[in-house]
Amino acid sequence: MTDEKPYHHGDLRAALLVAAEAELAEKGIEAFSLRQVAKRAGVSHAAPAHHFGDANGMLTALAAEGYRQFRAAQAAREAVADGDARAQLIAAGLGYVDFATTRPALFRLLFGSARPDHNDPELAREGHAAYTHLSDQVFAAGGRSTVDEAAVWAVAHGMADLLAMGRMKAIAAFDGAQRDAMIGAVLSRALP
Amino acid sequence: MTDEKPYHHGDLRAALLVAAEAELAEKGIEAFSLRQVAKRAGVSHAAPAHHFGDANGMLTALAAEGYRQFRAAQAAREAVADGDARAQLIAAGLGYVDFATTRPALFRLLFGSARPDHNDPELAREGHAAYTHLSDQVFAAGGRSTVDEAAVWAVAHGMADLLAMGRMKAIAAFDGAQRDAMIGAVLSRALP
DNA sequence: GTCACGTCTTGTCGCTGTCAAGATATTATT
DNA sequence: AATAATATCTTGACAGCGACAAGACGTGAC
Numbered sequence: 206m207t208d209e210k211p212y213h214h215g216d217l218r219a220a221l222l223v224a225a226e227a228e229l230a231e232k233g234i235e236a237f238s239l240r241q242v243a244k245r246a247g248v249s250h251a252a253p254a255h256h257f258g259d260a261n262g263m264l265t266a267l268a269a270e271g272y273r274q275f276r277a278a279q280a281a282r283e284a285v286a287d288g289d290a291r292a293q294l295i296a297a298g299l300g301y302v303d304f305a306t307t308r309p310a311l312f313r314l315l316f317g318s319a320r321p322d323h324n325d326p327e328l329a330r331e332g333h334a335a336y337t338h339l340s341d342q343v344f345a346a347g348g349r350s351t352v353d354e355a356a357v358w359a360v361a362h363g364m365a366d367l368l369a370m371g372r373m374k375a376i377a378a379f380d381g382a383q384r385d386a387m388i389g390a391v392l393s394r395a396l397p
Numbered sequence: 398m399t400d401e402k403p404y405h406h407g408d409l410r411a412a413l414l415v416a417a418e419a420e421l422a423e424k425g426i427e428a429f430s431l432r433q434v435a436k437r438a439g440v441s442h443a444a445p446a447h448h449f450g451d452a453n454g455m456l457t458a459l460a461a462e463g464y465r466q467f468r469a470a471q472a473a474r475e476a477v478a479d480g481d482a483r484a485q486l487i488a489a490g491l492g493y494v495d496f497a498t499t500r501p502a503l504f505r506l507l508f509g510s511a512r513p514d515h516n517d518p519e520l521a522r523e524g525h526a527a528y529t530h531l532s533d534q535v536f537a538a539g540g541r542s543t544v545d546e547a548a549v550w551a552v553a554h555g556m557a558d559l560l561a562m563g564r565m566k567a568i569a570a571f572d573g574a575q576r577d578a579m580i581g582a583v584l585s586r587a588l589p
Numbered sequence: 590g591t592c593a594c595g596t597c598t599t600g601t602c603g604c605t606g607t608c609a610a611g612a613t614a615t616t617a618t619t
Numbered sequence: 620a621a622t623a624a625t626a627t628c629t630t631g632a633c634a635g636c637g638a639c640a641a642g643a644c645g646t647g648a649c
Contacts, residue, residue, distance in 0.1 A: 217596085233511050235427070239637065249598045251638085256596095260637065316562060317509040319425050351567045355556070356583045358565070363555025364547065370508060373550070375543045391548045394586050409627085431606065441629050443607085448627095452606065591649085598643070605636070610629100617624070 218256040218266075220246050225267050229310045234318055239263065261320045265328050268321035271311045272331035276338060278304035290346040291396070297342050298361040298392040299385060305365035312369050316362070348396055356395040364388060410448045410458075412438050417459050421502045426510055431455065453512045457520050460513035463503045464523035468530060470496035482538040483588070489534050490553040490584040491577060497557035504561050508554070540588055548587040556580060 224245040229237055239260040240250040257263035279300030286296035305312040314321060321328060343357050367373040376387055416437040421429055431452040432442045449455035471492030478488035497504040506513060513520060535549050559565040568579055 235511055238635085240635075250636095251599080252597055254638075313509060316558070316564070317505060319427055352579055352582050355565060355568055355579070356552070356586050359555030359559065359583055360548070360551050360587070361555070362559055363551030363553070366508070366558055367551065367554055372508070373547060376547055387544055387547070390544050391551055394548050394589060395552070397586060430604085432604080442605095443630080444628055446607075593648080594646085596643100596645075598641100600639105600641085602639080603637100606634095608631105608633085610631085612629070613627080615624105615626075617622100619620100619622080 217246070217248065217252065221248075221253055221256060221263065222267055222270060225263055226270070226311065229267065229314065230308065233310050234264075234314055234320070237264070261322060264314060264318070265321040265325045267311075268314050269325070269328045269331045271308075271315050272328070272335050274308065274311070275301075275304045275315065276335055278307075279338065290342070294342045294346040294357070294396070295389050295392050297339060298357070299388060301339075301361040302365045302368060302388055305369040309369035312365065316366070343396065346396060353396060357392070360392055360395040364391060409438070409440065409444065413440075413445055413448060413455065414459055414462060417455055418462070418503065421459070421506065422500065425502050426456075426506055426512070429456070453514060456506060456510070457513040457517045459503075460506050461517070461520045461523045463500075463507050464520070464527050466500065466503070467493075467496050467507065468527055470499075471530065482534070486534045486538040486549070486588070487581050487584050489531060490549070491580060493531075493553040494557045494560060494580055497561040501561040504557065508558070535588065538588060545588060549584070552584055552587040556583060 221242060225237075225242045228242045228245060232238070232241075237260075239253055242263070243250045243252055246252075253260075253263055257266055279297045282296040282300035282303065283293050286292045315332075323329060323332060339358060339361075340354055343354050348354060348357070364373065364376070368377055371377065376384065379387060413434060417429075417434045420434045420437060424430070424433075429452075431445055434455070435442045435444055438444075445452075445455055449458055471489045474488040474492035474495065475485050478484045507524075515521060515524060531550060531553075532546055535546050540546060540549070556565065556568070560569055563569065568576065571579060
């Protein structure tokens with residue numbers, strides 16, 4: 206670690222993002238406070254402004270990081286799944302749900318908040334990469350139309366969102382292999 | 398209308414809910430302000446407290462009203478659809494999406510916000526009624542398992558959420574009958 | 590060694606939600 | 620009918636918030 210503290214405080218931008226994710230996970234997006242993030246990182250309340258502009262800028266940067274974690278969650282499932290295209294698609298869907306249930310506040314930041322600026326170049330790039338990954342897998346697994354794409358995405362996203370919000374109790378009641386099997390069964394229907 | 402103005406100002410509770418819905422639709426839930434709602438209704442900033450307790454209490458009452466509109470949107474589609482159980486289920490799904498796209502902020506209040514208190518008796522009752530309606534239709538249309546229920550709900554909710562947030566551009570690009578046909582095709586896959 | 594620049598702090602502003610206290614209008618009691 | 624009790628609404632205050640301005644501080648360039 207040679208370039209760890211290039212300036213006064215260290216790599217404050219990265220430290221603020223870590224603090225922001227923790228704050229978001231604890232309080233939820235509707236109680237997210239920029240000043241609390243600054244306090245958690247041990248800096249003054251105006252320090253974040255220089256790195257992110259304003260609070261939405263900080264959430265935009267956090268969302269970009271969130272998309273990387275989102276794709277990592279899918280990659281983790283794909284790595285332990287069978288190699289055929291259909292199994293890989295199911296794995297990606299399970300990773301989609303994994304991310305939503307283990308990091309619900311971050312998931313809502315990505316898909317259910319108006320605060321991140323999705324026109325920001327970095328965020329747009331990460332979001333597009335996530336979409337492209339799913340889309341590619343749909344076509345690799347035999348999908349041929351926009352409807353195929355929409356169906357797979359809708360199923361994965363719907364389960365992810367409902368489980369993240371604690372609404373789908375019929376499935377949330379299970380865990381482990383049973384739960385994966387149920388989610389996989391639902392995902393399977395999207396692509397005939 | 399004999400009992401329209403039983404007290405000082407009139408039926409302030411109802412007037413506040415109307416103002417709150419307008420405010421929510423214009424500003425979104427993340428910029429929702431109780432004081433702005435009071436100003437819109439022409440009362441002091443502390444007037445809402447007596448009727449709703451606090452801001453979350455007001456959003457709880459608004460969410461209960463939202464669930465009634467949610468079911469009304471489904472009923473409107475069902476009324477003009479064929480009578481067989483499967484067509485009725487598709488219609489309910491189309492109504493689900495209609496509500497999300499025509500009232501996105503209210504939809505997010507119901508399904509994507511931590512602010513309404515879902516343990517509130519009225520809200521719990523309305524939410525349960527909405528769930529029961531969809532569940533009944535799934536079984537009427539031949540569904541037999543928890544997976545059938547989850548699949549239909551996930552598809553409808555996923556499309557609704559993604560369209561409400563403006564994410565599913567492939568389908569948002571269409572409108573009218575074409576759009577209904579695509580959404581209906583996606584819904585159809587959930588129940589084999 | 591001095592200057593310019595990037596980084597962070599302090600202080601201030603208007604706005605927010607909540608609480609306390611008081612004013613006003615309706616209803617109940619006698 | 621007069622008075623008491625209660626429900627409704629207003630005013631005023633408080634701490635916390637995001638944003639902005641000004642200044643202090645450390646770093647690197649020349």
